[in-house]
Amino acid sequence: MIFEKLIIAVAIIVSYFMQTSMDFFKLGAISPDFLMLLTIYFAVHRGEFAGMWVGFFGGLLQDINFGTFSIMAMGSLQHSIGMNVLPKSIVGYIAGKFSEKVRKDNILSLVLLVFGFSILKGLVKLLLTVLFSGSTTGQAIITVILPESLYNALLSIVWFKLLFWAIPPVDLRK
Amino acid sequence: MLAEFISNYKAGLSLAFAIIFSFTNLITRSDFVGTSVNTATSVLDFFTGTFHSIGQGFSRIVDSYGNYNELESERDALRKKLQDAQFLQFQTELLEDENRRLRAIIELPERKNYDMVTAEVISVDPDNWFQTIIINKGEADGIEVYMPVIAYQVVTVPSEDGKTMVEQLVHGVVGKVIQVTAHSARILPITDQHSRLGVKVKKTGHWGLLIGQSQDDRPPKLEYVTLKLNLEPGDEIVTSGAGGIFPPNVNIGVIEGEIKRGATFQEAYLRPAVDIRKLNFVLIVKKRPDDREKLTEPLSSPKVQKTLQEKISTEAMEEPETP
Numbered sequence: 016m017i018f019e020k021l022i023i024a025v026a027i028i029v030s031y032f033m034q035t036s037m038d039f040f041k042l043g044a045i046s047p048d049f050l051m052l053l054t055i056y057f058a059v060h061r062g063e064f065a066g067m068w069v070g071f072f073g074g075l076l077q078d079i080n081f082g083t084f085s086i087m088a089m090g091s092l093q094h095s096i097g098m099n100v101l102p103k104s105i106v107g108y109i110a111g112k113f114s115e116k117v118r119k120d121n122i123l124s125l126v127l128l129v130f131g132f133s134i135l136k137g138l139v140k141l142l143l144t145v146l147f148s149g150s151t152t153g154q155a156i157i158t159v160i161l162p163e164s165l166y167n168a169l170l171s172i173v174w175f176k177l178l179f180w181a182i183p184p185v186d187l188r189k
Numbered sequence: 190m191l192a193e194f195i196s197n198y199k200a201g202l203s204l205a206f207a208i209i210f211s212f213t214n215l216i217t218r219s220d221f222v223g224t225s226v227n228t229a230t231s232v233l234d235f236f237t238g239t240f241h242s243i244g245q246g247f248s249r250i251v252d253s254y255g256n257y258n259e260l261e262s263e264r265d266a267l268r269k270k271l272q273d274a275q276f277l278q279f280q281t282e283l284l285e286d287e288n289r290r291l292r293a294i295i296e297l298p299e300r301k302n303y304d305m306v307t308a309e310v311i312s313v314d315p316d317n318w319f320q321t322i323i324i325n326k327g328e329a330d331g332i333e334v335y336m337p338v339i340a341y342q343v344v345t346v347p348s349e350d351g352k353t354m355v356e357q358l359v360h361g362v363v364g365k366v367i368q369v370t371a372h373s374a375r376i377l378p379i380t381d382q383h384s385r386l387g388v389k390v391k392k393t394g395h396w397g398l399l400i401g402q403s404q405d406d407r408p409p410k411l412e413y414v415t416l417k418l419n420l421e422p423g424d425e426i427v428t429s430g431a432g433g434i435f436p437p438n439v440n441i442g443v444i445e446g447e448i449k450r451g452a453t454f455q456e457a458y459l460r461p462a463v464d465i466r467k468l469n470f471v472l473i474v475k476k477r478p479d480d481r482e483k484l485t486e487p488l489s490s491p492k493v494q495k496t497l498q499e500k501i502s503t504e505a506m507e508e509p510e511t512p
Contacts (some may be wrong), residue, residue: 044466067204095215097210108203
């Protein structure tokens with residue numbers, strides 16, 4: 016049990032470092048959200064409880080990377096804990112709820128699931144950014160959310176196979 | 190009973206906890222969480238930096254494998270450049286001395302020379318919503334919030350005859366420091382959608398506002414430039430020094446593409462002198478803002494908006510200066 020939790024922690028940390036330190040996966044200005052892919056993978060294979068907590072800690076790590084901006088230089092950019100925690104937790108939970116209806120051996124259904132939940136994560140984050148950070152626009156749907164979701168979906172074809180090999184699925188609800 | 194309830198609804202309760210946790214932090218931005226998180230940030234930056242360095246070192250080994258001849262010629266070229274730079278430094282020192290004496294004769298205040306700190310870029314943002322850059326120098330190295338950041342970069346440009354490509358060393362503004370921990374700092378680059386920078390057109394001195402356009406994945410846009418000036422592609426844009434953060438006349442980039450002339454102002458996109466996505470090292474200018482108090486005021490506040498509007502109106506009324 017402890018070993019399994021350790022594996023999950025390592026998976027979160029590795030995903031986080033791949034997201035922050037690897038320019039290799041960058042396509043133009045867009046990077047894939049490895050933590051998001053990990054969240055959906057756990058949600059699909061281990062249910063909403065695991066998905067929610069993987070999303071929570073993945074988002075927390077991202078938020079900690081940003082830190083809190085308390086004084087802003089000539090602008091309204093503000094950031095604090097929660098901006099990534101909430102969208103990823105919600106996605107982890109809802110994806111887990113959906114997991115029973117998804118055919119896990121069907122690549123297309125997984126790709127569509129990743130695409131849909133990446134859009135959902137983007138929209139929740141857009142809402143939070145508008146409410147608490149101030150200065151983003153609806154344009155982000157076209158320039159950030161859609162390309163990122165598409166990239167996540169395409170990458171999930173390979174990435175989920177890799178995760179399947181590294182962390183074999185265990186359905187904890189059974 | 191309670192244990193059974195928790196066990197039955199553990200996923201839902203977990204989500205409720207995540208929602209309450211997130212909203213509490215987002216709404217209160219409590220100092221306790223902020224302090225703890227900033228400590229954690231500096232620890233995380235250390236590991237991110239180490240991981241990034243290992244990754245970069247590995248890439249360099251792979252890139253340089255089998256290219257010894259290229260490396261040798263590059264070394265010779267760099268030796269030559271070093272000699273030229275040493276000669277240039279000698280000449281600069283002579284000119285600086287002469288300039289200092291001449292300024293003293295005509296009673297002009299002495300020109301300020303700021304110390305600079307070189308820092309390595311250790312990480313970029315972990316998502317696509319912000320474009321900030323994290324560097325490996327922080328409070329311990331004298332870095333403070335609002336310090337300006339510039340960079341030197343070697344770019345390949347067409348030669349004068351246009352037949353060959355030559356390497357050229359360019360410098361330009363990167364952005365400003367917006368967050369500092371003990372051994373790392375975060376820079377808001379001029380390309381980020383949250384960036385606003387007071388600039389001027391080098392040839393005439395007319396003012397404008399440079400606004401980051403990362404939300405559209407475009408270069409920064411120069412706005413609020415008076416119609417009295419004939420803005421053209423290739424015009425150099427430098428810092429105005431008016432915001433109090435940047436020293437004046439630091440190179441930013443050149444105007445590129447179509448210039449849009451509106452009813453009262455004109456606007457155009459700017460090609461930054463340095464490619465911010467390819468930075469390995471940056472220089473932090475150890476300059477404190479001229480008026481730190483003003484900078485804590487959010488840009489959206491009515492007071493700042495009023496001042497900005499007044500400044501722009503005055504600028505529009507002014508006659509164009511002769512180049």
